[in-house]
Amino acid sequence: MNSQLKRGTLELLALCVVSRGDCYGYELVNRISKCMEITEGTIYPLMKRLRDGGLIDSYLEESPEGPPRKYYKITDAGNDELKRLEDEWTRFSESVNMLLKGEFSDESDK
Amino acid sequence: MNSQLKRGTLELLALCVVSRGDCYGYELVNRISKCMEITEGTIYPLMKRLRDGGLIDSYLEESPEGPPRKYYKITDAGNDELKRLEDEWTRFSESVNMLLKGEFSDESDK
């Protein structure tokens, strides 16, 4: 899968998943992996960026198996950003689909 | 507009536009600009990559106004790649939309 395509959408997807319920990195990787190839090397740095940007908070919780889990929780700013990104994605993908269908290039050139 | 979103799709869009008829860089910028912010600094390097990859050919033609135009023409390999990218885009955007709608994350976790 073309990794370039994912740029700009992973932030949206991560925020979206977290907005439906707190979850930890490893879990996030497994969830998103269900529909799209993704690894930890992508998610952990991404979550750090989101946290640095104040879009998510995090807290530690012990795990019944393995090391403690760092849970992520969306903030108000994160919810706002989620809406904005969702909108942006919708507009963007519709533009691409229109251009692919040729609904932009057939009149009023130049 | 989030420039990261465009990554991976511009190649598809450029191939698609060129596949509908030979056109030169400046024209391509104007056409794609109708539906998406784009500048020469993006298109010219992109066309060079496509040409280097054998997906398009190019030829010079004099212009009635200004310097000569470099027209781009899609190759057979370019048409194949166009189909592949279109497919990839469709699958990808549907995955994103499904995840956004929550149709992936509600069963069989862990």
Place this chain on the structure above:
DNA sequence: CCAAAGTATTTTGTATTGCAAGGTACTAAA
């Protein structure tokens, strides 16, 4: 004739970010 504006191409440099690769650490089972 000269300046400005529109057309057209190209190059350089920078910022972003997906991801491979590798490391740490804990628990449980073999």
Place this chain on the structure above:
DNA sequence: TTTAGTACCTTGCAATACAAAATACTTTGG
């Protein structure tokens, strides 16, 4: 003890959108 599964984090690289600037041609107006 070793292995496997869970869980986290970091380093470094590759790809690429795009701002910015340089070049060059033509036409038009003063």
